Amino acid sequence: MKTLNLMLVIPEKANIFRINHDEPFIINLPENVAIADQERVQEAISHATNIPVPQRDPNENIENDSLLLLGDHRRQITGKVATNVLIAALDNGTPEFHNLLEICRLIALVRSIRFPDACIRTAVVDHSENACTLTSRNGRFQYRPHMGYIVGLRAMSPDVNEFVEVLNEIVFWFW
Template identity: 55%
Template sequence: MKLLCILTTIAFVNVSPIMTGEYANLVYTTNKYIREAFDNDPAGLETAISNIINEDKPFETLNLMLVIPEKVNIFRINHDERFIMNLPMHIAIADQVAVREAISQVTDIPVPQLGPNENFENDSLVQLGEARRRILGKVTKKLLTDAIGRGRPSYPNLKEVCLLIGLLRSMQFPDSYIKTASVDQAGNVCTLTSQNRNFQYTPYLGYIFPVMTVDNYRRVTSVLIEAMNWFI
């Protein structure tokens, strides 16, 4: 029993490093890069975010890259529900670098550097996450609107639409962020899973609607109307 306890302790030490200020500084400079792209090359930024989304990354990775970088210490690296383990810092840093690389590949904007008086610690991550969502929420909403327009009427791109709805919901409700986004085998229903509930969306009359049944009747409110007042 003592040996088991020792091994468990070692396992936690090996896989649960504490994030350092290096990560917070990288989140800040990535935010700065996103803002400069948003102000100077919005179409390029949209292309960069689309490229990231279309790389078939796990949804939790997309969350950390684009939505909730401040929640890096709550993601499980082995998806074992018995433990909550910190994401290793080198993986978290690589995710932020990947966002910068995606932008640099499609814009001529140079990657910003920290100023002489700019230095951030982990206690700044909450504010940095909020700043990222304020910008990328607008970009993601625009990408979702465009994807819905392209997909009419049959929505062969429902997977893309599903990912964008999930990311937008995570941005609007970061404390109950979406954990998974999937489309059924028939390609008719998008299912989003958060910590405490599921959301489903389906094409209907050329639009995308939440699936909500009340006494077996569909309540018809398109996803764009649902998100109308988000990130305006």
């Protein structure tokens, strides 16, 4: 989740938040390699979507304020895409949700994109309980299959949970 968050959710905030990485891939990634990788990703997206890669003046200096605004704009776009991928995974998994790990990771990604300052740190599936547990700085979120849907469990009291269907929770986050 840390790698996904750094790549898709908060790359412009990595230096601001002083994100600590224990991922060797990120720690040892030279800037010139990261830039070359990003350019290859841009070209692949452009090739697949027929949308040209935005060009900027090589002398253009992008300040942190601009990066934050661009990050918000990027999250709006990637949030829509990630939500559509999650919807497809839910459709593919209905009604037994044998793809719960995929769904769990996608819910984590969508939540992180929607709430970047409290991005999900872990996404774990407990197959014995058929549950997905996400953790962030703000707490824990649990999701599980229930009557043909994936629902979030919200504690109403120590002994009572409310079920919130995941699509009802996220459907308007990016629109």
